[in-house]
Amino acid sequence: MLRVSMATPLLMPRLGNCGRYSFDGRGGCWSGYGKEKMRATGNAAATKKTRLSVSPLASSALAESRHSSAANFYKEVLEAARDKFMREISFQSKDEDISLAKALLYVAAEDEAFLAFNREIDICSVHNERRDTSLLCDGKGWESVDAMPMAEKNINAWLAELDAISKEVEAELVSRDIGCHLAEVLEAVNKVLFESRGFRRSPVIVDPKCSYLHSALSSGCASAILLSVIYIEVCRRLNLTIVGSRVGEEFLIWPPTGNPEELFKVTSGHSLFGVVNGKCVEDPRSKASDINSHSLLGLEIATNRDIVGIALANLIRLYWKRASRTNHGLMLTSPLRSVLKSEEKLNQDGSSDLPLLRPQELRLAIMASERLLILEPHNWSLRRDHGMLLYYKREYEAAVQELSICMAFAPEEEAEVLEPFVEKLHLMRLETSWKSLGQKGRLTIP
Numbered sequence: 001m002l003r004v005s006m007a008t009p010l011l012m013p014r015l016g017n018c019g020r021y022s023f024d025g026r027g028g029c030w031s032g033y034g035k036e037k038m039r040a041t042g043n044a045a046a047t048k049k050t051r052l053s054v055s056p057l058a059s060s061a062l063a064e065s066r067h068s069s070a071a072n073f074y075k076e077v078l079e080a081a082r083d084k085f086m087r088e089i090s091f092q093s094k095d096e097d098i099s100l101a102k103a104l105l106y107v108a109a110e111d112e113a114f115l116a117f118n119r120e121i122d123i124c125s126v127h128n129e130r131r132d133t134s135l136l137c138d139g140k141g142w143e144s145v146d147a148m149p150m151a152e153k154n155i156n157a158w159l160a161e162l163d164a165i166s167k168e169v170e171a172e173l174v175s176r177d178i179g180c181h182l183a184e185v186l187e188a189v190n191k192v193l194f195e196s197r198g199f200r201r202s203p204v205i206v207d208p209k210c211s212y213l214h215s216a217l218s219s220g221c222a223s224a225i226l227l228s229v230i231y232i233e234v235c236r237r238l239n240l241t242i243v244g245s246r247v248g249e250e251f252l253i254w255p256p257t258g259n260p261e262e263l264f265k266v267t268s269g270h271s272l273f274g275v276v277n278g279k280c281v282e283d284p285r286s287k288a289s290d291i292n293s294h295s296l297l298g299l300e301i302a303t304n305r306d307i308v309g310i311a312l313a314n315l316i317r318l319y320w321k322r323a324s325r326t327n328h329g330l331m332l333t334s335p336l337r338s339v340l341k342s343e344e345k346l347n348q349d350g351s352s353d354l355p356l357l358r359p360q361e362l363r364l365a366i367m368a369s370e371r372l373l374i375l376e377p378h379n380w381s382l383r384r385d386h387g388m389l390l391y392y393k394r395e396y397e398a399a400v401q402e403l404s405i406c407m408a409f410a411p412e413e414e415a416e417v418l419e420p421f422v423e424k425l426h427l428m429r430l431e432t433s434w435k436s437l438g439q440k441g442r443l444t445i446p
Contacts, residue, residue: 071124074117080145081110086374089305098304100229101162101213104311105155107371108212109145111364118360151218158214162230166237168192182255182262183272185240190275193231201227208322208364211315225310228253231276232307242276244307245299248287251310252277252299260293305375312372319365327355332388336421357392365389380409384418396429 085106089098142148146155153161172188173180193199198220202210205223209215213229216222222230228251232242235255244253254263254273263273273291274281280288291299302310324330366389373382387402403422407415 071117071120074113074120077113077145077148078110078117081106081113082371084145085110085371089308089375095303095305098308100304100307101159101233102155103304103308104213104226104229105150105158106145107312107315107368108150108214109148109155110367111212112150113145113148114364114367115360150214153214153218158217161217162233163237165192165197165230166234168196169234169238172196182240182257183267183275185235185238186255186272186276189231189234189238193227193234199227199230205314205318208315208318211311211318223311223314225251225307225314229307229311244302246302246306246310247291247299250277250280250286250288251302252281252288252291254296260296263296264293309372309375312368312375315368316365316372319361319368323357323359323361323365324355325358327357330355332385332392335388335391336417354392354394362389362393366393378409380406380411380414384410384414391425394432396425396432400425400429 085103088103088106142154148154150158169185169188169192172192173185176184176188199216200221201224202221205211207221209219210221210223211226213226216226216230228244231253232244235242241256242253243256244251252273254276257263264271271281273296277288280286281291283289320332369382369386369389373379373386376382383402383406387399387406390396390399390402393399400422403418403425407418407422410418
């Protein structure tokens with residue numbers, strides 16, 4: 001069933017040395033660039049030196065050097081993955097030339113590298129505490145982001161997995177000894193994906209693995225938008241074009257045809273449109289149930305960039321929820337609506353009373369939001385959410401910059417809401433600088 005929940009875009013902060021980024025349960029945000037070539041910098045030769053006894057101090061230095069090299073390596077992978085993503089979705093390229101699979105695999109590669117970077121930093125910290133030589137890390141056996149293993153396969157291998165699925169569909173058609181009528185091809189696609197391969201939609205996305213393409217291909221469990229991406233990519237390999245559009249909270253897909261009536265002709269209890277999109281088109285609570293051959297022609301077809309954006313917005317929402325798990329109901333824009341109350345608190349106790357968020361999930365939300373802003377740089381609400389993520393990340397100077405840009409694009413009523421909050425952030429930035437210089441006391445709002 002290809003039913004896609006549409007997440008409202010959000011925004012986020014940045015990654016310090018390894019990235020950058022933050023966001024609100026209803027918004028988006030992002031940034032980052034990178035190197036294309038990578039090389040492992042692990043000091044493999046050092047491990048093959050003479051077997052003389054090594055002093056604890058020398059052993060510790062070697063371990064620290066190794067972990068530092070590994071961390072730097074993953075940092076380069078982070079940058080390279082972002083660079084590859086930007087090249088794939090570049091506005092210099094035609095939208096039809098964008099590979100949904102490649103773009104989303106580079107998203108996964110960047111996030112995997114970020115998690116690996118954090119693990120290396122943690123290992124290095126533990127080593128520094130214990131001075132334990134057993135924590136030495138092995139050199140990486142791959143030299144580029146394309147070769148980085150994700151769930152035991154690299155990017156090219158996951159692309160080959162989509163090729164293999166399309167070959168299975170072709171074999172299914174041959175076994176039936178039938179032609180290439182549209183309905184028969186889609187029926188074969190459905191059988192391979194949902195019966196042979198066992199793909200299924202995760203009803204509630206709580207596991208990040210369901211939101212990454214390589215994990216979906218590996219486990220068969222995916223978010224609705226990723227199931228649509230897999231369907232589109234498999235059909236593309238069969239020379240069958242599938243388009244899609246957002247309808248309410250759903251994302252519907254169908255093969256374009258000059259005779260849309262045939263998509264809604266009921267055969268064996270189901271229409272072709274229903275076969276492709278599942279039960280949502282029959283659910284009276286869903287706007288998808290209102291679509292017919294006439295209204296279908298009025299839908300705005302999503303571009304490949306739009307589809308990538310939907311997947312990123314879902315990642316933002318997912319990681320914001322995980323980051324703010326202990327702050328039930330917290331939204332990115334919550335501080336904007338209570339700015340006067342926040343100013344009172346700041347004057348009384350000198351703190352902004354920011355909630356505690358899980359830093360790793362917050363960073364991942366920011367990274368997704370940065371990529372989304374690359375796709376929609378003039379979207380004022382995404383820019384606002386991006387600034388708010390930076391605020392939650394306590395990167396006040398960057399937050400001021402983003403929110404100031406947002407005010408230039410936002411409707412007048414929204415700019416009026418942002419203005420006092422930006423003024424507050426100016427003060428918080430100055431106070432942070434004041435304290436960093438070792439000054440005592442605090443600045444107050446006039």
